[in-house]
Amino acid sequence: MSTTSSTNEKSARRRLPRAERQSQLLQVAWQLIRAEGTDALTLGRLAEEAGVTKPVVYNHFVTREGLLAALYEDFDLRQTALMDAAIAASAPDLEAKARVIASSYVDCVLTQCREIPEVLAALSGSRQLAVVKRQYQQVFIDKCQRLLQPFLGGKEIGLAPMWAMLGAADAVALAATAGEISAEQAATELEQVILAMVARSQ
Structure with a gap:
C-alpha cells in the first residue's frame, strides 16, 4: 500500500x-x-x-473531468478565503489594497505551484473547466471592482481593464511558479498594474 x-x-x-x-x-x-x-x-x-x-x-x-474541475473549484475557494482575510486586515488606502490583491493572488498560486498548472493543463479545452473558471474569474473581478471603487472619485473601472489585470495576474504568478521571477517581483509588478489601472480610470 x-x-x-x-x-x-x-x-x-x-x-x-x-x-x-x-x-x-x-x-x-x-x-x-x-x-x-x-x-x-x-x-x-x-x-x-x-x-x-x-x-x-x-x-x-x-468523471475524471469532474474531479479536475472540483480540484480547480477547491483551489479557487481557498484563494478567495485567503484574499478576504488579507483584505480585512489591510490598511484602508489604495496602495495597501492593491498590494494585498497582488500578493494574495501570487501567494495562492505559489502554494500549489506544481499542482494547479497541471490541473489547468489537463483540463485545457474542457467545456466544464471553461464554465467553472469563468465563474470564478468573474467573482474575482467583481471583488476587485468593489474593493477599488472608493478610490475612483465616483467613476468606474471598465471590464476591459479588469480582464487585462487578471491576465497579468495569471502571467506573473505562473512565471513565479516556473522560477523565472521571484514571488516578490511578481507581486510588485501586479501591484503596479493595479495602481496604473486605477489611475487611468480616475
Whole structure:
C-alpha cells in the first residue's frame, strides 16, 4: 500500500458525511498530483489511494473531468478565503489594497505551484473547466471592482481593464511558479498594474 493510502486509511474506513468525504478525496487527489502528476490521477486510482470503493469516488465526481474541475473549484475557494482575510486586515488606502490583491493572488498560486498548472493543463479545452473558471474569474473581478471603487472619485473601472489585470495576474504568478521571477517581483509588478489601472480610470 502506498504512503498516501496508509495516511488516509483510518479516515477512509469511517463513514463520513458527504462534504467531509469530498474534502478528504480532494486532499488525496492533491497529494497524488503532487507526487506523480495529473497523468496518474484517475477515479480508480483515487479510490485506491483514499481507501474507498470506486462507486464512492464516482458518486462524488462522475468523471475524471469532474474531479479536475472540483480540484480547480477547491483551489479557487481557498484563494478567495485567503484574499478576504488579507483584505480585512489591510490598511484602508489604495496602495495597501492593491498590494494585498497582488500578493494574495501570487501567494495562492505559489502554494500549489506544481499542482494547479497541471490541473489547468489537463483540463485545457474542457467545456466544464471553461464554465467553472469563468465563474470564478468573474467573482474575482467583481471583488476587485468593489474593493477599488472608493478610490475612483465616483467613476468606474471598465471590464476591459479588469480582464487585462487578471491576465497579468495569471502571467506573473505562473512565471513565479516556473522560477523565472521571484514571488516578490511578481507581486510588485501586479501591484503596479493595479495602481496604473486605477489611475487611468480616475
